[in-house]
Amino acid sequence: MRLTRAQRHLLxxxxxxxxxxxxxxxxxxxxxxxxxxxxxxxxxxSGASYKMIGDPGLEFLEDFARDARVSxxxxxxxxxxxLAQWRELGVPAAFAEKQGRIxxxxxxxxxxxxxxxxxxxxxxRPAFGExxxxxxxxxxxxxxxxxxxxxxxxxGPAALAAAIVGATPEYGLHTDEGREPTVIVKxxxxxxxxxxxxxxxxxxxxVGDGLPYFRGFxxxxxxxxxxxxxxxSSGACGMFHLEGVTPEAREARVKGLKSITITPKDLIAxxxxxxxxxxxxxxxxxxxxxxxxxxxxxxxxxxRKPPRIPVWxxxxxxxxxxxxxxxxxxxxxxGRVLADTCLEVTLLEHRFSTVATPxxxxxxxxxxxxxxxxxxxxxxxxxxxxx
Amino acid sequence: xxxxxxxxxxxxxxxxxxxxxxxxxxxGGVDPANGSILEDATGIAGERLxxxxxxxxxxxxxxxxxYVLYGLQKRGHGPAAIVNRRTDAVVAVGxxxxxxxxxxxxxxxxxxxxDRIVVDANRxxxxxxxxxxxxxxxxxxxxxxxxxxxxxSKKVGAxxxxxxxxxxxxxxxxxxxxxxxxxxxxxxxxxxxxxRSAGDPVxxxxxxxxxxxxxxxxxxxxxxxxxxxxxxxHRWIRPEELARFKTVPRLPDVVAAVLGxxx
Numbered sequence: 001m002r003l004t005r006a007q008r009h010l011l012x013x014x015x016x017x018x019x020x021x022x023x024x025x026x027x028x029x030x031x032x033x034x035x036x037x038x039x040x041x042x043x044x045x046s047g048a049s050y051k052m053i054g055d056p057g058l059e060f061l062e063d064f065a066r067d068a069r070v071s072x073x074x075x076x077x078x079x080x081x082x083l084a085q086w087r088e089l090g091v092p093a094a095f096a097e098k099q100g101r102i103x104x105x106x107x108x109x110x111x112x113x114x115x116x117x118x119x120x121x122x123x124x125r126p127a128f129g130e131x132x133x134x135x136x137x138x139x140x141x142x143x144x145x146x147x148x149x150x151x152x153x154x155x156g157p158a159a160l161a162a163a164i165v166g167a168t169p170e171y172g173l174h175t176d177e178g179r180e181p182t183v184i185v186k187x188x189x190x191x192x193x194x195x196x197x198x199x200x201x202x203x204x205x206x207v208g209d210g211l212p213y214f215r216g217f218x219x220x221x222x223x224x225x226x227x228x229x230x231x232x233s234s235g236a237c238g239m240f241h242l243e244g245v246t247p248e249a250r251e252a253r254v255k256g257l258k259s260i261t262i263t264p265k266d267l268i269a270x271x272x273x274x275x276x277x278x279x280x281x282x283x284x285x286x287x288x289x290x291x292x293x294x295x296x297x298x299x300x301x302x303x304r305k306p307p308r309i310p311v312w313x314x315x316x317x318x319x320x321x322x323x324x325x326x327x328x329x330x331x332x333x334x335g336r337v338l339a340d341t342c343l344e345v346t347l348l349e350h351r352f353s354t355v356a357t358p359x360x361x362x363x364x365x366x367x368x369x370x371x372x373x374x375x376x377x378x379x380x381x382x383x384x385x386x387x
Numbered sequence: 388x389x390x391x392x393x394x395x396x397x398x399x400x401x402x403x404x405x406x407x408x409x410x411x412x413x414x415g416g417v418d419p420a421n422g423s424i425l426e427d428a429t430g431i432a433g434e435r436l437x438x439x440x441x442x443x444x445x446x447x448x449x450x451x452x453x454y455v456l457y458g459l460q461k462r463g464h465g466p467a468a469i470v471n472r473r474t475d476a477v478v479a480v481g482x483x484x485x486x487x488x489x490x491x492x493x494x495x496x497x498x499x500x501x502d503r504i505v506v507d508a509n510r511x512x513x514x515x516x517x518x519x520x521x522x523x524x525x526x527x528x529x530x531x532x533x534x535x536x537x538x539x540s541k542k543v544g545a546x547x548x549x550x551x552x553x554x555x556x557x558x559x560x561x562x563x564x565x566x567x568x569x570x571x572x573x574x575x576x577x578x579x580x581x582x583r584s585a586g587d588p589v590x591x592x593x594x595x596x597x598x599x600x601x602x603x604x605x606x607x608x609x610x611x612x613x614x615x616x617x618x619x620x621h622r623w624i625r626p627e628e629l630a631r632f633k634t635v636p637r638l639p640d641v642v643a644a645v646l647g648x649x650x
Contacts, residue, residue: 020484027396027483031476047450056419056454059461060484155450157480 001029001169002036010165017068021161028158029169038131038170040151042073043163044119046135047156048106049080049345050099052369058098060157061105068109070163075114075124076106077136078289078314078342083115085338091347103340111163115340116316117288118225120147123318128247131174133162137232138225138288138361144239146224148247150174153238173238181213181241181252184259189267191217193378197360198267200227201274204235206260213254214242222291229288230360274363277373280356283307283382286314287343287362292323295337299326301380302333305387311335314342344369356382388520388597390493390590392470394508395479398488400468401505402440405431406498412448413455413481422464431500440504441466442495446478456481468506470495470513496640497590497597515597522557522599524567525641528580528607534626534642535607537574537618539635545593550632551618552641554600563601571605575621576613580605586644591637600637604645 003011011022025037047053047061079099081089086096107113114122117136126132126149134140134151135158143149152172154162162168172178185203189195196219203212212231219227224242231237241249285298295315302311313330317339320327327337338346344365348355355366356375363376375382407429416426422436429443436459446452456478459465465485469478474491482489488508498504498515505514528535536550555570557563564585571580586602612621624632626646629639 023396024480024483027479028476030395031474031479053451053454056451056458060454060457063461155453155476155480157453157484158476 001026001034007037007165007167015067017064017066018164020064021068021164024158024161025165025167025169029171032169032171034169034171036170037165037167038174039167040072040133040162041126041130042075042119042124042132042134043070043159044075044077044124044132044134044136044139045106045111045156045159045163046077048077048102048115049341050095050102051080051347052345053102055098058102058105061102064160065105065108068160068164070110071166072163073124074111074163075116075119075122076111077115078117078345079103079115079340081341081346082338083340085336089347090351095347109160114316114318116318117342118291118316121289121291121319122316131168133159133168135159137238138229140238141228141232141240142225144173144179145228145241145246146221150179151238153232153236179239179248180211181254181257182210183207183212184254184257185212185214186259186261187214187216188261189217189264191219191223193380194271194358194360194376195267196223196227197230197358197363198270199262200230201234201360201364202262202266202270203240204231204233204237207235207237209236211237212240213249213252213257214240218245222294225288226360230364233361233364271376274360274374274376276367277354277356277375280354280375280386281309282348282352282355283309283311283386284314284343284348284355284357284359284362285311285379287357287359289342290315290319292319295319295323296326298379299329301383302335303329305383306333307335307383307386309386312343313337315339348372356386358382388518389512389514390520390599392490392511392513393492394511395474395491396482396487396489397508398468398486399505399507399509400440400488401503402438402467404440404442404498404502404504405434405436405500406495406502407431407443408496409443410445410447411443412446413452413478414449416448417455417459419455419458422459434500435464436466437464438467440468440470440506442470442493442498444472444495446471446475448477450477452477453481453484456487457484460485460487468504468508470498470504470506492587494588494590496637497592499592518595518597520597520599522563522601523554524557524563524570524601524603525551526553526567526571527602527604527642527645528553528571528575528577529583529604530607530610530623532625533623535575535612536622536624536629536632536634537614538620540617540619543617546635549635551635551638557601564603567601567603567605574615574617577607577609577611579608584645586641589637589641589644591635593636598636600641602641602644
């Protein structure tokens with residue numbers, strides 16, 4: 001890989017962490033045959049939930065934080081619990097203590113303590129054509145597809161290395177070629193509610209690590225967030241195009257591509273395939289964390305139909321703090337608004353066995369990551385059912 | 388013998404090998420406290436990684452594996468080097484954090500637990516000082532979906548009576564593909580064969596000898612075969628039937644290298 005003089009300097013004479021970060025980028029670049037490193041304007045790192053990375057991750061991060069400092073604006077993924085409410089959630093003290101140490105290690109490195117899987121909702125929105133190094137698959141898909149920024153699906157340590165160096169290996173979704181669609185996905189449905197998640201789940205399964213070009217429907221930025229999160233869960237996709245909607249769809253080359261079709265029948269089958277529970281003991285809303293608009297909409301719904309089982313609403317600390325009215329309504333009606341964490345990386349398995357959720361990403365991961373059975377349905381339907 | 392490899396994480400190390408025939412996860416696959424292998428499917432459960440050259444086809448499983456590898460090395464229980472068929476990002480990043488040399492593009496099926504190995508990721512090579520390498524070609528001939536296998540005569544130097552594909556030693560610096568075409572002509576009398584593809588080398592182990600097999604696929608215009616002294620019998624079979632024959636080592640892998648894995 002060709003290095004600039006500054007990059008060469010980091011590799012030869014940087015701090016321990018700078019040298020290690022350069023080595024990580026060289027390794028990743030070598031695996032991908034990348035010709036060089038491309039400068040980035042932001043980074044988003046994953047690997048912050050103690051439930052997910054455990055003692056091995058904590059040990060590495062504390063070691064690394066001794067002299068690692070990020071050089072571009074960097075945000076970080078959700079933790080394994082809400083730092084302010086963990087006691088009320090029944091989280092063991094040892095878990096919370098280690099979780100706090102992970103959070104401090106990231107802060108020491110200069111990472112903004114957003115603890116959010118939706119950096120694009122907390123003020124980090126790279127412009128069209130800008131390069132970034134984001135881990136967290138839903139954020140990667142959103143940045144590439146909706147914003148037209150350029151990032152690969154980075155692993156946690158690779159994104160952290162990129163944040164320290166301020167550059168990332170140039171391959172895949174950083175290149176024009178890597179952003180061309182590989183398959184046309186015709187959707188014969190008028191999606192609403194969880195249909196966006198269902199389209200994502202079905203397409204991800206069929207497309208694998210391809211790049212889908214969707215056709216046949218429209219959606220708001222909020223709708224595409226749910227589609228992208230589901231797509232990145234069942235598939236290894238880092239980007240999609242949606243005809244007439246996403247910014248790079250018009251220039252995409254679709255001539256001669258194979259085409260597949262998703263019908264309403266496919267969506268019903270996928271909903272059934274991801275529903276294996278009969279009675280929920282928790283309604284989980286989030287995954288990805290809710291936007292301000294989504295939080296307010298949920299507050300209105302819950303106000304009309306207070307639930308008889310616990311409702312945990314996941315959002316970012318930024319959105320929670322900016323919406324005290326919505327938070328107040330939800331909590332008066334018996335729900336909890338949690339920040340710093342998200343549905344499938346938080347500790348659920350110590351208290352619950354079946355979660356009802358309208359999130360495709362949640363429905364996909366809850367069985368394996370939280371040992372939960374799932375009821376997957378629209379939020380209105382769920383709140384009606386458990387009113 | 389020395390074989391070429393692709394350097395992934397720089398460095399040079401030597402040690403005795405421990406080899407797993409199956410892909411490996413550092414989460415659950417190894418005890419993070421002492422580096423002993425836990426996963427039974429590897430066939431090396433109970434062995435310790437410390438100071439060894441760890442050979443496995445590729446990494447799998449959780450990304451936390453990167454941190455486990457880092458922690459093992461920090462406590463002095465990590466492997467001296469890693470050899471893969473294809474290194475995945477979890478192992479690559481973990482080995483980088485730990486400073487463990489890694490090479491890939493090596494057919495680890497030819498490596499044995501206990502082999503002395505020198506891994507040089509800077510130059511991209513793997514050296515087995517106690518093993519003698521012999522470069523050979525194997526030509527898979529295909530005709531209307533069937534492939535040719537031949538039974539080796541008593542006059543050949545090795546693997547007498549076993550089923551094989553058309554094969555022969557590479558002499559000096561000659562082009563392997565050229566050697567394959569010559570062998571087909573000599574051993575079958577077939578003319579007008581058409582080259583289709585070449586596969587990555589397969590390492591077929593026979594004690595202290597390693598056959599470095601260069602696989603080639605040709606389409607044959609007919610099934611009229613005239614054997615020479617090297618073989619006594621021939622059959623055109625469907626690739627999936629190969630499992631029923633007593634073959635030379637790793638012939639199914641050589642076939643898979645040009646035809647893909649059996650259905």
